[in-house]
Amino acid sequence: xxxxxxxxxxxxxxxxxFSGAAVxxxxxxxxxxxxxxxxxxxxxxxxGSARNSKDSKQNIGCRLSGYETALYPYGWCSATDATxxxxxxxxxxxPDFERVLATISDDSYLKFHWDNQAKCTIISVTNQSMYEPRx
Amino acid sequence: xxxxxxxVAVALAVGLVVGRLSVDDVASHxxxxxxxxTRVVQVPAQFLECPALSPSDLEALERTLMAVVATRDExxxxxxxxxxxxxxxxxxxxxxxxxxxxxxxxxAIAVGRWTADDAAAVRxxxxxxxxxxxxxxxxxxxAVNAQMxxxxxxxxxx
Numbered sequence: 001x002x003x004x005x006x007x008x009x010x011x012x013x014x015x016x017x018f019s020g021a022a023v024x025x026x027x028x029x030x031x032x033x034x035x036x037x038x039x040x041x042x043x044x045x046x047x048g049s050a051r052n053s054k055d056s057k058q059n060i061g062c063r064l065s066g067y068e069t070a071l072y073p074y075g076w077c078s079a080t081d082a083t084x085x086x087x088x089x090x091x092x093x094x095p096d097f098e099r100v101l102a103t104i105s106d107d108s109y110l111k112f113h114w115d116n117q118a119k120c121t122i123i124s125v126t127n128q129s130m131y132e133p134r135x
Numbered sequence: 136x137x138x139x140x141x142x143v144a145v146a147l148a149v150g151l152v153v154g155r156l157s158v159d160d161v162a163s164h165x166x167x168x169x170x171x172x173t174r175v176v177q178v179p180a181q182f183l184e185c186p187a188l189s190p191s192d193l194e195a196l197e198r199t200l201m202a203v204v205a206t207r208d209e210x211x212x213x214x215x216x217x218x219x220x221x222x223x224x225x226x227x228x229x230x231x232x233x234x235x236x237x238x239x240x241x242x243a244i245a246v247g248r249w250t251a252d253d254a255a256a257v258r259x260x261x262x263x264x265x266x267x268x269x270x271x272x273x274x275x276x277x278a279v280n281a282q283m284x285x286x287x288x289x290x291x292x293x
Binding site: 063065069076078084092 | 273288292
């Protein structure tokens with residue numbers, strides 16, 4: 001009888017554990033990745049994951065600045081992966097990028113591409129529940 | 136008479152370019168574009184009606200004036216694919232800061248290492264010389280992407 005209780009408790013615990021996982025929602029780790037290849041260059045990662053990473057290297061983000069003495073706002077994106085491989089790109093007078101960057105939040109997934117002059121060619125922001133927020 | 140009219144027209148053109156008189160102050164015979172960095176200046180109506188100037192003279196004068204204004208505006212626009220920007224207000228302070236920016240970046244690239252102090256210096260100098268700052272950022276980014284510049288652990292790139 002005692003064994004029956006132990007088995008029953010184990011089964012119940014397993015059911016609760018699995019059901020708990022099923023209702024917790026999808027979670028994806030968005031470690032920073034810097035990819036350079038003949039097909040293109042990109043850096044990506046979740047801002048929260050980079051912030052919460054155990055290493056002291058990961059980071060990713062963008063900045064947009066407007067100056068009184070500058071004709072146009074300009075900005076840049078930069079990222080460093082866990083190995084220390086860094087990447088950056090700059091942009092200027094790109095209202096499309098400005099609109100995209102305005103949507104960044106603490107739990108965004110950011111990806112940017114650049115050309116051989118380090119000019120940003122694509123900047124994308126994903127706001128999805130599966131990416132972890134900053135802690 | 137022609138000389139007098141041309142002199143007045145040139146004086147008016149200088150006033151438009153230097154003094155930034157409103158285009159509304161002069162009559163136009165073409166619709167003015169609502170937007171766009173290059174402003175089109177039209178020849179005032181009184182000159183169009185001046186019998187001393189032939190239509191070809193007026194057209195030549197108009198082309199000249201438009202070229203002057205377009206050139207001036209072009210100087211304020213992006214150059215060289217947007218990599219360099221002409222400053223709208225170049226002061227001695229911004230020139231010095233711009234020079235320091237380039238020196239900071241060049242020195243870091245020379246030793247192949249980007250430190251937290253470099254990043255802080257660039258951020259400060261950019262406040263004073265934002266145009267040179269953009270160029271400096273681009274130079275750093277190119278070097279980093281080519282893995283010619285190692286970012287010090289714990290330091291932010293910019």
